[in-house]
Amino acid sequence: MSSSLSARRSRLAAALALDDALLVVGAGHPVALPEGSDQTYPFRSHAEYFHLTDRECAGGVVVFDPRDGVETGWVSFVPAVTEAERVWEGRRQTEGTDLNALAGWLEARRGRPIAGLGAPPVDLAIDGALSARIREAFSHARRVKDEGEIARIRAAAAATAAGFATLAPLIRPGQSERALQIELEAGFFRAGASRPGYGTIIGSGPNSAVLHFEPSERRLRDGEFVLVDAGAEIDRYMADVTRTYVAGTPSGFQRDLYDVVLGAEERAIARCVPGAEWKALHLATAVDLVSGLVSLGVMRGQPESLVEQEAHTLFFPHGVGHMVGLGVRDGSGLQPGRLKDPRPSLRTLRMDLPLAAGYVVTIEPGLYFIPPLLTDPARRERFQACVNWPLVDQHLATGGVRIEDNILVTSGSPENLTRAIPKRW
Structure with missing residues (x-):
């Protein structure tokens, strides 16, 4: 990870005032075209996810635990590239922690409130009011361009x-x-x-x-x-x-x-x-x-x-x-x-x-x-x-x-x- 991205994450972590809450930010998933052509609309990671990762990664999730520190509390989870994606698209594995490990990360922090930004996984118990407050703070913090x-x-x-x-x-x-x-x-x-x-x-x-x-x-x-x-x-x-x-x-x-x-x-x-x-x-x-x-x-x-x-x-x-x-x-x-x-x-x-x-x-x-x-x-x-x-x-x-x-x-x-x-x- 670049030093500028690390500094960006640290600045945002300090600005969000999460207290003991967790932050989960999802990139989102491709949306299929309606005619059944095995094609999707061009994929773009949610801007909130991209701001924290500097990359396009369908299905990617980046998380933050303030207990682990503003610099070291971030973990980027990425899906494993399938054989079909390698064959048909030439896709390569994105650097990061296997997405399958996200469940264990969350389980180890069970009971703590979760703020969800971007397009977070749909099965999470997201705190809506907390997420709205954190999104406002996140949007304001990233107005200043590095x-x-x-x-x-x-x-x-x-x-x-x-x-x-x-x-x-x-x-x-x-x-x-x-x-x-x-x-x-x-x-x-x-x-x-x-x-x-x-x-x-x-x-x-x-x-x-x-x-x-x-x-x-x-x-x-x-x-x-x-x-x-x-x-x-x-x-x-x-x-x-x-x-x-x-x-x-x-x-x-x-x-x-x-x-x-x-x-x-x-x-x-x-x-x-x-x-x-x-x-x-x-x-x-x-x-x-x-x-x-x-x-x-x-x-x-x-x-x-x-x-x-x-x-x-x-x-x-x-x-x-x-x-x-x-x-x-x-x-x-x-x-x-x-x-x-x-x-x-x-x-x-x-x-x-x-x-x-x-x-x-x-x-x-x-x-x-x-x-x-x-x-x-x-x-x-x-x-x-x-x-x-x-x-x-x-x-x-x-x-x-x-x-x-x-x-x-x-x-x-x-x-x-x-x-x-x-x-x-």
């Missing part, structure tokens, strides 16, 4: 930059969204990526206003926005980047809208310092975006008041970002002890916590012309005085702009891990 994790995110960011460098010259009228996806992801792989970190999003024209649009065969037209949200994954750690381009020559309105989003993104990045409250950062970014829309004549009124009225959600319906690392929203959620803010405008905000050094977050403001929102009669009535509706109607097919970078919070100025991917046309 040096090894940051190195993997940097590598994923570099592979992502290579893919976007391949993509950018290809964005022109006549190309299809699907063709762009193929070249982008090929660029990731050529630069060392294991896989795309999540389903690649590429939307052109009106599709650029669909927040999670799956690339289609639609071909780009001259003067259209092309929104690309994608990231490479290396050893389970990933980047998450969005850039918005124009196929051909942008209009003045498109340039102005893009500049509003870019300015808001750059100001939000500068706010990513230790102690900054994520919710306050989100709302400040919403004010910046609304200020831009007021200057463009799209909205009317004082920006702070418009955000208080939740009018910004017409054009900025999502949160300003989330955590990223071991998963596309790794570690997002609430600060321990906090409750979800009930305001409707914050229902899509993925975090409510103060930032700390070692956190890696996305900053991804956006402005969109989304017909289902902007043609809704109830919204039009509610925000009648807040919006220049005739101008909005002229731009219903404009699509949208999102710009997203991955930011490492440090003890000093924030570091943009994806700064190598150009944002200016």
Whole structure:
């Protein structure tokens, strides 16, 4: 086991406050495809298991007994590789203690409460309330990325930059969204990526206003926005980047809208310092975006008041970002002890916590012309005085702009891990 993994386990053991309880973390098992083809969905160990082992191991279980010490109390149990797995898959035995010995380990500790994380064995008597408390502490503790994790995110960011460098010259009228996806992801792989970190999003024209649009065969037209949200994954750690381009020559309105989003993104990045409250950062970014829309004549009124009225959600319906690392929203959620803010405008905000050094977050403001929102009669009535509706109607097919970078919070100025991917046309 590497020294960095040992240090990670020790740090987590100290943070979990298990007292005399046992910790059992399971990797999970492959899920069979439904058509009886003797195939499974691609297997990925549960993130909580992977964080403690740095490996994929179907059926693996890692346990911890605090009585045995923060460094020596960990045992990794792994299933024995079968002959069929060796023959058909070329699988090799994973290092660790035979999974059959888990029952004896547990029997020797009979009567003690068990916290189960990941996908623990189904036959264990898991303490649900204890597990929920430990999961909250575990999730919070692993928000701070260690040096090894940051190195993997940097590598994923570099592979992502290579893919976007391949993509950018290809964005022109006549190309299809699907063709762009193929070249982008090929660029990731050529630069060392294991896989795309999540389903690649590429939307052109009106599709650029669909927040999670799956690339289609639609071909780009001259003067259209092309929104690309994608990231490479290396050893389970990933980047998450969005850039918005124009196929051909942008209009003045498109340039102005893009500049509003870019300015808001750059100001939000500068706010990513230790102690900054994520919710306050989100709302400040919403004010910046609304200020831009007021200057463009799209909205009317004082920006702070418009955000208080939740009018910004017409054009900025999502949160300003989330955590990223071991998963596309790794570690997002609430600060321990906090409750979800009930305001409707914050229902899509993925975090409510103060930032700390070692956190890696996305900053991804956006402005969109989304017909289902902007043609809704109830919204039009509610925000009648807040919006220049005739101008909005002229731009219903404009699509949208999102710009997203991955930011490492440090003890000093924030570091943009994806700064190598150009944002200016």
